[in-house]
Amino acid sequence: MKLPPLKSLPVFEAVARLNSFSLAADELAVSQSAISHQIKQLETYLGEKLFWRSGRALTLTDEGRQYLDGISSALLQIERVSEQLLGHEESRLRLSVFSSFAVRWLVPRLPDLQREHPQLDLSLEMSSENPVLSDRVADCFITIKPSSAAFSYELLYTERLFPVCSQDYWQRIRRELGRDSEIEGRDEPALSPEEVSRFPLLSTHSIFDKAAGDWEAWYRAASQRIPGTARLQHFSHMLLALEAARFHQGIALTNDYMLSTRKDSGDFVRLPCHPVMTGDKFYFAWKTSRRREKGIQLLRRWLVGEAIQGGLRSEDEDN
Structure with a gap:
């Protein structure tokens, strides 16, 4: 040799x-x-x-x-x-993950991971963009681009966007649309795209990499265009748009994992409107040559189990 x-x-x-x-x-x-x-x-x-x-x-x-x-x-x-071979049980892993997924979905669940698998020492590498799949960056990844043939992928979530606003702002919407006399509940009549456009639309640039791209897609799903009278407020990141919505500044488009864990999820109301699929799928990725590493497989099974339990994906959903 x-x-x-x-x-x-x-x-x-x-x-x-x-x-x-x-x-x-x-x-x-x-x-x-x-x-x-x-x-x-x-x-x-x-x-x-x-x-x-x-x-x-x-x-x-x-x-x-x-x-x-x-x-x-x-x-x-x-x-x-x-x-x-030395008998060290602890598995140290670096996970590269999108900042919004980390802050709103993963970090609140980490105490459960630590209780279930105390031998797993996980450090997070936050990324604002899709990470480069390389051992130099991290040991495993949450990515939306299964681009490398050297890696294996497990589906966690197929992204969809839906409109939300704060509890207080929802009451304002109901008043301005003359719905405040109706009984609020599951049979709430759907809001039309025209009704939605009467209120400020909080837009996230990073979802489609263009200004108002998220709302354009949402209106396109209803075979419409954003009305010229719509008031758009622009944000670089979904976390910022969601915070603006929480502080009663308008209606934001968000996804399931942003509201699935945090205690402040109850501050928001999902409007009775249609969703739109972004085309993005979130995968847990690991290098295939490292597939036998105990730590990676523990983390993979835990992430998939949490995604299923939290409703991000179904148990029989394929990659």
């Missing part, structure tokens, strides 16, 4: 991860010259330059990035297998 100088591999991983020779030296408790020697030895063995150096700036070459992907995964595998 022909292997590279093994001592240089964790050095290379540390330098690439920290983007610094000096920081890597501090982390590994060696001198900076020792770090430089190990990197030079590895580059000589491979016959490839792994870093570009320009003054104090340090960047990976294309060959360096390609090598890091494989080395990071291999080192993690060695660490995991070694821990299993």
Whole structure:
């Protein structure tokens, strides 16, 4: 078996991860010259330059990035297998997850996860965009793009949007539409798109990556366009639009996981209106080569069970 100088591999991983020779030296408790020697030895063995150096700036070459992907995964595998043989029960995992999904759905459930699986040490890497599926980023992911053939995916949620407002604002809507004399309950007459447009529409840019894209889709589902008289207020993120709705500023479009756990979910009223499917599906993703890792499978089963129990997906729903 022909292997590279093994001592240089964790050095290379540390330098690439920290983007610094000096920081890597501090982390590994060696001198900076020792770090430089190990990197030079590895580059000589491979016959490839792994870093570009320009003054104090340090960047990976294309060959360096390609090598890091494989080395990071291999080192993690060695660490995991070694821990299993040593009898270490604790499983440390980094989960990259969308900020809204983390804040509104996952974080409130973490105490249950800790009680059920105390051996699982989970750290969250919050992302405002779809994460890059790589061991350098995290060990597992919640993603809407099952794009890498090297990963396996488990469906958690098929997204739909529906209009909500605060309890107080709902009473205002009922008064202005002359519904305050009607008995409020399950048989509430549906609001028409024209009636909805009489009130401020709180729009989230990030859902469709365009201004008013969420409300355009909602009206399009009713074969209509947003009326020219509609008052739109724009927000970059659904969390912001939902907060504006909670403080009685209008009607927002939100989804199931945003209202499924938090105690303040009772502050909102789901309007009697049609929903719209965004086309996004949320998956738990893990590298297929790591499918036998106990921690990943514990987390996968727990997430799927919580999604089913919370109504995000059905038990027999396919990916």
